Amino acid sequence: MALILMLPTWPATAAIPATSVMTLYRFNGPLEIPYYDVESFRRSGPSSPAGYLTQGSSVIPCLVIRDGTPLTDRNGTPYVGFRVVVDARTATPAATERFEAVMRQRQAAAVANHHCGPGVRHLLNVRHLYDMEKAPFFDPPPPSMSSAIHSTSRGGLDRIVRAFHNSPQCQAANRQLVGRRNALQSAWNQFIRSVQAQWSEAVLQQAKHLDYVMRTAIFEGHLDRGCNAYGSCERNIIALSIRNRGREGCSRHWGCRYAGDYQGVASQVSQYNIWDEYLTQVSGLTACFLRDDLGGPSRLGAGYNAEYYRRLQGMYAQNLDAVQRILFGNEQDLRQIFPNTSVAELKSLRHYYHAPAMGKCFPHHDRVEYISGAVARQGGNFALIANTRIQVGQPTLGGYYFRDFLLRQDEERDVTRIVDLYPGFVIDGRKVSLRTASHCVPYGIPQGCRFNSVGRYRKTPSWLSAGRPLAVSCRVHDRGAQCQGGGGVGTVTVGGACDTQMRPVAGVR
Known part of the structure; x- marks a missing residue:
């Protein structure tokens, strides 16, 4: 008797999610990302760019079909057509609302396939696209520029930092999306020149270093913790690590050009990824968040979050005195701020990591893989599977059936769901490795702890x-x-x- 293999059956034209709004992103990479002419790519692959898009630009991708097949490289990586939603190079504050509106529209849409419409002429490497869901960030326009200092100023360096945040130089640094890290540095230099008659050069430089360290401490920490005790201590520890890298441990590897160069250390992209080009476009890291008109009872207008500014100002105020003492004080200051830890150990603390943010892995789920970019097929319909996780199913001709592996990160655990969003589609087998995750440990912390249950698994840093x-x-x-x-x-x-x-870690060189 012949063996009959029963395979799943699906409707001939199942509805699938529309492609998301995706963002061009290459961590600490070139600002401009190439795209290619469709016909040139068909002849010779990605050899000659037709133009460039700037990191942080957002697009709606689609699959260009030629001779009944989507265009990919020889390894099966899709090169996708696209429609620009926001061009980071020319974006204005109106881009925030446009991004959010198009994202909502795409999230609600269902389609038969991800094929491009007629007239698409250019292609991007899908591996440069990420489903970030983060809109461009702009400060609201100030009601008027003023040299008056907010009543909460504590004098000294704080007075100068707040004067900078209220200055036209700070406003200019955030007027465009692109190049904000360098623009902030230029803004501080211009501001210092404009107020040299009021303060000494040494004091102005200290204020600049303080501003940079406070920005990094706030945005490196967990913003949702706000001003609770753990969040405040977290920011002090980040400031301490910057102090140690910028003083006794000064090294160009960490961005330190001279002893006391806290600005250089705090804004080194390779060490603090929050200063990456794209992330400065969406976070408010370089914003003038201490402006007098922000965070108070005033109305900021549609599209601006007054509560966000109020909390940033609250975190700044909470840690201001401690961070000044950490950076510019003495050993007695360190003892008072960090009781119960020896000064020698405090000075050896140059590294830390946030375990929930480390590489995610799922050892109790079989055949879960991250897909940077692949094509899936059902008959004559093709779908783009990109920047997502799947659970690989049974093999079939050309690849594997699969289901989406959806993740929500709660405070103490990962919540996962496995859903069939692409019924009947087969993912290209060349993009499936079936490798087992390695170096996965409970919560991403070293062995030696016992838990009644484990809420998540993470990888640990190589230097641990x-x-x-x-x-x-x-x-x-x-x-x-x-x-x-x-x-x-x-x-x-x-x-x-x-x-x-x-996880603060001492003694790493």
């Missing part, structure tokens, strides 16, 4: 074994996640053997 985990205690004023509480001063500990959130 070169140091030792350090538990750091801070004396802080807990004002709650919304930065509105009036709690008292207490001691909180971050790190140590079993902290699943932030």
Whole structure:
């Protein structure tokens, strides 16, 4: 008797999700990303760019079909047609609303396939596209530029930092999306020249360094923690690591050009990825968030989040005194800010990592893979599978059936769902490795901790074994996640053997 293999059956034309709005992104890579002419690509591959798009630009990708097949390179990586949603090079504040509107529209749409319409002439490598869901960030226009200093200024360096945030130089640095890291540096240099009659050069330079460290400490930390005790201590530890890299451990590898170069250390992209070109376009890291008119009761207008600015100002104010003492104070300051930890250990702390942000892995789910870009097929319909995870199913001619592996990251665990968004589609087998994830550990922390249950698995950084985990205690004023509480001063500990959130590590060189 012949063996009959029963394969799944699906409707001939199942509806699938429309392609997402995707963003051009290459971490710490070239600002301009090439695209290619369709017909030139068919003849000779990606050899001669037809033009360039700027990192941070967002597009709607589609599959260009020729001779009944989507265009890919010889390894099966799709080169996709595209329609530009936001051109980062020319974007204005109106781009924020446009991005969000188109993203909502695409998320709600269902289609038969991802084929391009007629008239698409150019292609991008899909591996340069990511489904970020982050709109361009612009400060609201100020009601008027003023040299007046906000009543919450504490004088000294804080007065200068706030004057900069209220200055036309700071506003100009954020007027465009592109090049904000360099623009912020130029803005500070111009501001210093404009106020040299009011403050000494040395004091102005200190204020600049303080501003950079505060920006990095706030945005490197977990913004949702706001002004709670753990979040405040986290920011102090980040500032301490910058201090140590910029003082005793000064090295060009860490961006330090001279002893005390906290600006160079704090904004080194290879060490703090928040300063990457694209991330500065969407986060507010380079924003003038201490402006007098932001964060208070004033209305900022549609599209601007007053609560976001209020919390940024709250976090800045909460850590200001401690960070100044960490950067410019002495060993006694370190002892008071970080009780219960020796000064020698504090000075050896130059590294930390946030375990939830490390490489994700799922050892208890079989055949889960990340797909940077592949084509899936059902009959004459083709779908783009990009920047997503799938669970690989049974093999078939040309590849594998698959289902989407969806992830939501909660505070203490990963919540996963496996859904069939592309019923009957077969993903190109060349893009499936079936490799098993390695170096996966509970919560991304070293062995030695016991948990009743494990909520997530993460990889650990390559340098982890070169140091030792350090538990750091801070004396802080807990004002709650919304930065509105009036709690008292207490001691909180971050790190140590079993902290699943932030991991300070001492002794790594």
